[in-house]
Amino acid sequence: MATAIKEKPESKRIIHSVNDSIYKKEWILYTTSDEDSYSELKALRIRPSDSVLLITGSGCRSLALLADEPKRLISVDANPYQNYLLELKIEAMRLLSHEEYLQFLGVRPASFSRLDIYRQVEPDLTLQAQDYWRRYSSKIEEGLIYLGKHEQFYKRFIGSLLFRPKRKQFMHMLRLSSLEEQRAYFQEHFNTPLWRWSMETLCRQSVFKWALGDPSYDNQVSEQQSIGNYILQRLIHTFENHLVRDNHFLTFLYCGQYMNEEALPVYLQKRHYDTIKKNLDRVEIVTDLIDNYLAREKAPFIDKVSLSDISGWIPNQTFQKILYEITGKMRSNGILCYRNFLAKRVPDPVLLAQYERDTEMIERLNHEDLAFAFTFEVLKKRGE
Template sequence: MTDTAQDAGFRRNRKLKDALLQHRALSIDGLSERLFGLLFSGMVYPQIWEDPEVDMKAMDLQPNHRIVTIGSGGCNVLAYLSKKPARIDVVDLNPHHVALNRLKLASFRHLPSHSDVVRLFGCENVRSNSQSYDLFVAANLDPVTRQYWSGRNRRGQRRINVLNRNIYKTGLLGRFIGLGHIIARVHGVDLRQFAQVRSVREQRQFFEDRIAPLFEKPLIRWLTSRKSSMFGLGIPPQQFDELASLADGKSIAPVLRERLEKLACHFPLRENYFAWQAFARRYPSSNEGFMPTYLQAENYAAIRECADRVTVHHASFTELLAGRPAASADRYVLLDAQDWMTDAQINALWTEVTRTAAPGARVIFRTAAEKSVIEGRLSPAIRDQWSYLEARSQELNTLDRSAIYGGFHIYEKAA
């Protein structure tokens, strides 16, 4: 397959379109969905924005567990390997995310050392990263993934060269964060200065004095009242409506302010790499704070040892499970995918989850709003087979350092 043919295949990604499109093309909702789908068809999340430490607590992850999860940026899949689970099946409808997950796994298996992995995925402006890829990783990738990373983008540059710079400034979310920084600077606020605070008290003061007032600016109020302006944050039309319902029904500025306040103020900056990416647009150095779970030195050996237990599939969750035997999985990670789904899609998904779930299996997911999206929408015959661990869900939601979701939910199947 040529690069041109492969890129065309990405743009025509039927699986992604089928998951996103729910309305007629010439309706307002249909046009909104198609615009979101167009933006979402490229790289969206170089870094996943769900806290893996919360995930692993919620799953009570054990070495015998078989996990099925959505891939996104791949950070959490690798973090789960630190607990040495028996198997992880990764699904994603976005082929760019599939390629990134496979690259990260191969890098752990074939780069010479932990420091090489950190330079590749944890540091910016390391000009030798593409050479490390050529020497140690490329030959160990499957042909499609190798062609993706060794191939060229629309500017004629090899895709792998993005890791010579800062991959986290790219993708739909990275560009959205960059736009947020520009808008803040237009209003006289340099968000990068947040990285200079030295205590939670200073974090709070910075937020109250410089960030919070931005949400009262007319431009920001206008932008946050438009669905299309939030697509860069990965918020599809359905999620926007949920968030708007929590505020005044028009702008989601009050909700974004609340979420950003949690990100900026509820956790020490040193311990929150999500805040570093949001405000400094990079990970902290070793003397500034902690890297993501999968890049921490104490987890390297386990991740490298277990990387071959992961299989990455370009498929939907329901599609993968439909081909699996009964009672074949123990833990399911749905991220926020159900926020996009119709009732029929949710019931089709949970039919397969319930069939393939072993006794005591757990499902975890997040929602833009606070409430669980399956309540009142899932067939009683399926819902009655699951217990909602509501108190534990609420407890762990407060600990999620990414701070961008309203709800975190854990369901457990009867043993």
């Protein structure tokens, strides 16, 4: 498939420069938010004059960061299918009210045909995205947020094997509004030896590799590192420090759906919806390797960068190359934020010397972030 550029109103650009035929498994890894976008908003401190660069993933962070109204938001992903998903989320948001959008995505039962909504927005998608979603149009009726490999894994394995045996206890914690009550109840009724054993067993490296095909679970993880133990300890931290009712990722992980509409991902919250919607034309979508994209640019042009957890997908040498490209294209006093999962990456010493490491913000996010599996790096580029 050839490279295509589709010009949108008000200078919006969508560039798919990677041929999607090279992707043998033609499906999406993530369709909803497995991250807490408030962490990126806290770390980046976006200003109206900022140009922001980030990894698309499920598209949830791309939309969430519009809540702070940057001048320009460039959403890059090497996986074209993730960008096709973002295209569809954007065009559906243009068309729909907040309530309708929740229904279209699957947060609420739909009072209309989701496929009919798709047909209305289809002409506004790039030809590549149109071709993709036509092949999977029947899936749209199920609700987009449930379709990714990760979301299916949560439903089939996490929910079935870990939630159902603890359904009564989890639902009780969902009703609690006191963290002290939740801690005590969790330790007495939830944090049992059987539950801990089940968690560690299900979260083995071999299970993730088989079920998800997600390189971040095995590409850069040593054989001695226990994925299950790490996730278990981070999960215990979450139960002890964050109310279940306020954690959209935890309820989706366990229940297969969002259980509290007052605590949805940022881009789905009613208070942010109109702001995000009016700024959709500031999004540019690029399908390419991020280092390739940056290498084509000649002068510094970005102020804020969010790399999600790509450090776990690639060898350290490749990750450092990306950091060098970012540093060369970032303006003075710019901010870089990324998440570490299992592979704990830090910049090379020569590169790190060009930044100030925001240790206070890092500690804050490591404690407050609702997506319990991640730790953070937040770096501010030194002024020239």
